[in-house]
Amino acid sequence: MITRNDALRLDASDALASFRDRFVLPDGLVYLDGNSLGALPKGATARVAEAVAREWGKGLVRSWNDAGWIDLPRRVGDKIARLVGAGPGEVVCADSTSVNVFKVLSAALALRPERRTILSEEGNFPTDLYVGEGLAHLLGRGHRIRLVPKGAVVHALDTDTAALLLTHVDYRTGERHDLSAVTHAAHAAGALAVWDLAHTAGAMPVDLTAAGADFAVGCGYKYLCGGPGAPAFLYVAPRHQEAFRQPLSGWLGHAEPFAFETGYRPAAGISRFLCGTPPILSMSALDAALDVILEADLALVREKSETLTSFFVDAVEQLCGDAVRLVSPRVPSLRGSQVSFSHPDGYAVMRALIARGVVGDFRAPDVLRFGFAPLYVRFTDAWDAARALAEVLSSHAHERPEFRRRAAVT
Numbered sequence: 001m002i003t004r005n006d007a008l009r010l011d012a013s014d015a016l017a018s019f020r021d022r023f024v025l026p027d028g029l030v031y032l033d034g035n036s037l038g039a040l041p042k043g044a045t046a047r048v049a050e051a052v053a054r055e056w057g058k059g060l061v062r063s064w065n066d067a068g069w070i071d072l073p074r075r076v077g078d079k080i081a082r083l084v085g086a087g088p089g090e091v092v093c094a095d096s097t098s099v100n101v102f103k104v105l106s107a108a109l110a111l112r113p114e115r116r117t118i119l120s121e122e123g124n125f126p127t128d129l130y131v132g133e134g135l136a137h138l139l140g141r142g143h144r145i146r147l148v149p150k151g152a153v154v155h156a157l158d159t160d161t162a163a164l165l166l167t168h169v170d171y172r173t174g175e176r177h178d179l180s181a182v183t184h185a186a187h188a189a190g191a192l193a194v195w196d197l198a199h200t201a202g203a204m205p206v207d208l209t210a211a212g213a214d215f216a217v218g219c220g221y222k223y224l225c226g227g228p229g230a231p232a233f234l235y236v237a238p239r240h241q242e243a244f245r246q247p248l249s250g251w252l253g254h255a256e257p258f259a260f261e262t263g264y265r266p267a268a269g270i271s272r273f274l275c276g277t278p279p280i281l282s283m284s285a286l287d288a289a290l291d292v293i294l295e296a297d298l299a300l301v302r303e304k305s306e307t308l309t310s311f312f313v314d315a316v317e318q319l320c321g322d323a324v325r326l327v328s329p330r331v332p333s334l335r336g337s338q339v340s341f342s343h344p345d346g347y348a349v350m351r352a353l354i355a356r357g358v359v360g361d362f363r364a365p366d367v368l369r370f371g372f373a374p375l376y377v378r379f380t381d382a383w384d385a386a387r388a389l390a391e392v393l394s395s396h397a398h399e400r401p402e403f404r405r406r407a408a409v410t
């Protein structure tokens with residue numbers, strides 16, 4: 001039997017406990033949705049205020065040079081690089097994850113011109129598949145997306161596979177691929193590996209260089225805490241950077257944007273993956289958030305994540321019995337920093353939980369998803385969430401009609 005005292009004891013010995021104070025978190029709220037929208041770092045508030053009042057308000061257009069706005073996508077990219085095992089000049093911050101999938105996937109396909117298959121798995125995040133579909137259509141050369149069941153991708157690699165397009169940590173189940181082993185398998189089949197790190201970056205260490213990954217993309221607003229709609233990032237292995245002209249050939253990816261030449265000449269290195277003017281205010285928030293995240297030892301972050309998610313699984317199973325079913329892998333090393341349970345009435349259960357101040361989210365068709373951002377989630381939060389879930393289920397609170405009305409965002 002575990003109790004709330006166990007949670008208190010684990011919080012007391014948590015080496016990362018002091019990070020919680022670096023974030024704005026409303027009193028009394030248990031926030032388990034940092035995998036959808038990361039909490040607000042206090043430093044981001046101050047930084048955005050400064051970017052607005054001084055850099056924009058007083059500096060005006062001069063701030064492109066004086067405040068270094070023009071280099072911000074590369075500076076932020078270099079910070080993200082340190083979280084994903086990449087070197088300087090290998091990551092850039094730009095656009096949304098969806099747009100970046102388009103850029104890097106077209107780069108991958110261009111490097112394997114004789115192959116036609118984009119291989120992915122069923123249940124991969126829809127935007128990645130939609131963008132792949134759109135790109136295949138646009139290319140008009142018979143590319144297709146092939147989806148295979150989870151766990152079958154490695155065996156499905158063949159001589160027609162141009163790119164393997166996978167999300168490292170599954171957004172719904174939290175299941176985690178072995179990035180290195182899968183990348184090696186892709187290469188052995190002559191294919192390139194494109195990784196989506198949306199649920200990875202900032203939550204656990206990952207080493208793109210050691211794994212030999214070809215391309216990667218990821219989100220700025222999940223574990224990186226850059227704020228709603230924060231710009232995303234992309235990684236291109238140095239060996240591919242000069243080989244490719246990306247299709248969104250906007251002026252900021254040009255070798256000399258301010259030469260205003262008629263024709264496009266790609267910039268050297270990662271800068272050619274830029275397109276248009278960066279969103280400076282949101283990128284400033286992300287930049288400040290990264291300063292907090294980079295202070296943490298990612299090995300400790302991962303260690304806490306495994307202990308915290310395991311504690312939550314144990315607490316839910318003890319308090320809720322078989323009213324919910326674990327969807328995430330039971331072995332901690334096989335999952336990311338989230339835990340998902342299924343319940344036939346999952347949407348209403350999550351709404352009832354949120355009404356009690358426990359915020360997770362719901363993913364169709366029946367998944368209750370709880371994200372554990374190790375920098376600000378406590379063991380007591382995990383316990384209190386499990387307790388609240390048990391109360392909702394035993395009191396049937398979720399059967400109230402107000403919890404059944406679907407909101408636009410789940």
Ligand SMILES: *Cc1c(COP(=O)(O)O)cnc(C)c1O
Pocket residue numbers: 096097098099125127128167171196198199219232
């Ligand atoms: C959240 C998420 C995205 C989001 O893409 P946007 O373009 O930022 O909306 C993409 N891929 C995965 C795997 C995600 O989890």
